[in-house]
Amino acid sequence: MKLIMETTDNFTNKILCGDSLELIKILPDESVNLIITSPPYFQQREYTKDDKEIGNEKEVSEYIDKLSELFHECVRVTKKNGSIVFNIGDKYLESSLLLVPFRFALNILNKESVKLVNNITWAKLNPTPRQFKGRLVSSTEPFFHFVKSDDYYYNLDEFMKFLKTTRKKTIRGNGIGKKYFELIEKSNLTDTQKLMAKKDLNQVIVEVKNGKISGFRMKINGIHSLPFGGQEGGRKTQMLTKGFTIIKINGEFLKRDIIESPVESVKGSGHPAIYPEFIIQQLLILLTKENDIVLDPFIGSGTTAVACKKLGRNYIGFDINRQYCDDANERLKIIKKENCLMEWII
Ligand SMILES: C[S@@+](CC[C@H](N)C(=O)[O-])C[C@H]1O[C@@H](n2cnc3c(N)ncnc32)[C@H](O)[C@@H]1O
Incomplete structure (x- = not known):
């Protein structure tokens, strides 16, 4: 059994290579403000040959169990007023959607003492073009926002300001x-x-x-x-x-539970499943303050850490793939804290 550390100091602003389920066990109780992550999707790709890798279980129930085990640790390490955000993709099996994200969310609600604040839908502006004859192209993914108490940190004013800034640029x-x-x-x-x-x-x-x-x-x-x-x-x-x-x-921008953003790629990164920095920035602003600690147990190309560094939040990242950890560290070297937030033009 590993020792739980007293503080997160040794982990802060670092990306650690290893199995997230083992690494998270070393973090102290109630030590991070936000966990935001996109775990490997069910039977989508193989990131390593490591048998601790999540995603390639035979049955969806096995996959949900593994993720739920990790989620249990997430609940332990999150502060009482913190949030946990999981982005999970779905999967077709024999032409039928498995509803993996919703099975996961239901399992969590049954097992953990958390509340589901929102199912925020990421609407992809540039989904992979496919010509299916009998179904429409999937172009949304959920970001589930869970909390441990009703007293969670939530900065709607800053979030709306950010939306307006990006929207102004988009409009121009x-x-x-x-x-x-x-x-x-x-x-x-x-x-x-x-x-x-x-x-x-x-x-x-x-x-x-x-x-x-x-x-x-x-x-x-x-x-x-x-x-x-x-x-x-x-x-x-x-x-x-x-x-x-x-x-x-008339009226303010709607505080909608839909975030529109293209699928982004990062120059020079070989990671095949990067989530949009734009969405992570929005959620960081909504759910954390400057200097808060944000954990991503599946950091991949380092998107969460990049967004944190730009917005003055501290990050902790885990990934089982050594190459991704090295690439993410390289990516982070040139990132500076910026006032000017990223934008995209539709
Ligand atoms: C969907 S990707 C995350 C991508 C990331 N959000 C980004 O924007 O680049 C999932 C990541 O989980 C990692 N992974 C898979 N099993 C893991 C485990 N047991 N512990 C830590 N990382 C794992 C994979 O190597 C992969 O990089």
């Missing part, structure tokens, strides 16, 4: 409103009406970029059909007199 990249500028030019509005329409359009774009409203629609007389009477009567009058109307979509 998308050329928001471009379509409407073209339609105004093409329309039969008078020159004065066109000037007014462009002025109001520019104004509403600024409001979207600043996060004051979440979106808008524009209707231009002669191009879009006139609204009927009733509640839409005011808009009809605007279109007939001014030549256009702008419908603002």
